[in-house]
Amino acid sequence: MIEWGNTQADPDTFRAAMGRVVGSVTVVTTRHDDRPWGMTVSAFSGVCLEPPTVLVCVDHRSVTAADIRRESRFAVNLLSQDQVAVSRLCSRVGTVKFVDDHVVAGGELPDGVTSPVLRDSLVTFDCEVAEARPMGSHFVVFGRVRVVLAPRSRCPLLFGQGRYQRSVDIEEVPAMTEAGT
Amino acid sequence: MIEWGNTQADPDTFRAAMGRVVGSVTVVTTRHDDRPWGMTVSAFSGVCLEPPTVLVCVDHRSVTAADIRRESRFAVNLLSQDQVAVSRLCSRVGTVKFVDDHVVAGGELPDGVTSPVLRDSLVTFDCEVAEARPMGSHFVVFGRVRVVLAPRSRCPLLFGQGRYQRSVDIEEVPAMTEAGT
Numbered sequence: 001m002i003e004w005g006n007t008q009a010d011p012d013t014f015r016a017a018m019g020r021v022v023g024s025v026t027v028v029t030t031r032h033d034d035r036p037w038g039m040t041v042s043a044f045s046g047v048c049l050e051p052p053t054v055l056v057c058v059d060h061r062s063v064t065a066a067d068i069r070r071e072s073r074f075a076v077n078l079l080s081q082d083q084v085a086v087s088r089l090c091s092r093v094g095t096v097k098f099v100d101d102h103v104v105a106g107g108e109l110p111d112g113v114t115s116p117v118l119r120d121s122l123v124t125f126d127c128e129v130a131e132a133r134p135m136g137s138h139f140v141v142f143g144r145v146r147v148v149l150a151p152r153s154r155c156p157l158l159f160g161q162g163r164y165q166r167s168v169d170i171e172e173v174p175a176m177t178e179a180g181t
Numbered sequence: 182m183i184e185w186g187n188t189q190a191d192p193d194t195f196r197a198a199m200g201r202v203v204g205s206v207t208v209v210t211t212r213h214d215d216r217p218w219g220m221t222v223s224a225f226s227g228v229c230l231e232p233p234t235v236l237v238c239v240d241h242r243s244v245t246a247a248d249i250r251r252e253s254r255f256a257v258n259l260l261s262q263d264q265v266a267v268s269r270l271c272s273r274v275g276t277v278k279f280v281d282d283h284v285v286a287g288g289e290l291p292d293g294v295t296s297p298v299l300r301d302s303l304v305t306f307d308c309e310v311a312e313a314r315p316m317g318s319h320f321v322v323f324g325r326v327r328v329v330l331a332p333r334s335r336c337p338l339l340f341g342q343g344r345y346q347r348s349v350d351i352e353e354v355p356a357m358t359e360a361g362t
Contacts, residue, residue: 004332042227053317057226140323167349170345
């Protein structure tokens, strides 16, 4: 018999289960007091190809949520392994998250980009808000992608199980089908 | 100067950029003709903790979308490395995706679980539909989590850049900040 343990769908159990999931580190950038601001989000998805649409979930009390609602623009930056420092900055709770030192200079950006772009990102999607709807403690923000920035291949920065991680092809490492704990 | 390449937000460019993103392999399971059915989805996110809520995006023409709309129930299975076979089955386009051979027997499930649960999953969330809304070619389905199944730690199965992958701690492998291509 399988020992299921605690199966209650309370916030703590749900949080612990979600903590096992490994995913790309994603920072949403906005303009705040006319400076670039970045916040790590735990939820990012592509939604559909036609029209190119993504979504992010942001705490409705966050600076980022207020910026997005005011400006109707934001960028989604999928981070690379060159960006651990900015990832740490943007994931601190309750601190200022200005990212002036980590963005591509305005003069270097292609025409049409309106939100801050983090340097060395795997991919950045510059987006216009298509819709933002409340869901519990968060806003689910749907973004119509206006500009795709993916200048070259980089290694994605992952996070899960409490740690920064990188991915390797399954064949590359001897099979380990159980985690250590 | 950065060479940005193609920055147009057309479906092909967007698809190519999304292809660089590495994420957990996620299968949505439903009941179809009273049998378990599973489809890999490219979009899964936790939304908020209170109440515990997740979302998935499913092509509105898919069997899975019809099942979800009819039953108002589905499960989200985050796959482990023990599940490459069922992952391949559930990601085939245009084929039947019955997963009878890959589910936990009903008698082994805890009380209250209503959707099929894939054996050896990292985590399964049994959900009730909170809301389903169309967005382009897809439905965005919000699920209220009713049961959390995460009996023990397993190694997550990842997919990205066209390949199945696994994650390792960043410290575990010498830094490689550039992919091969």
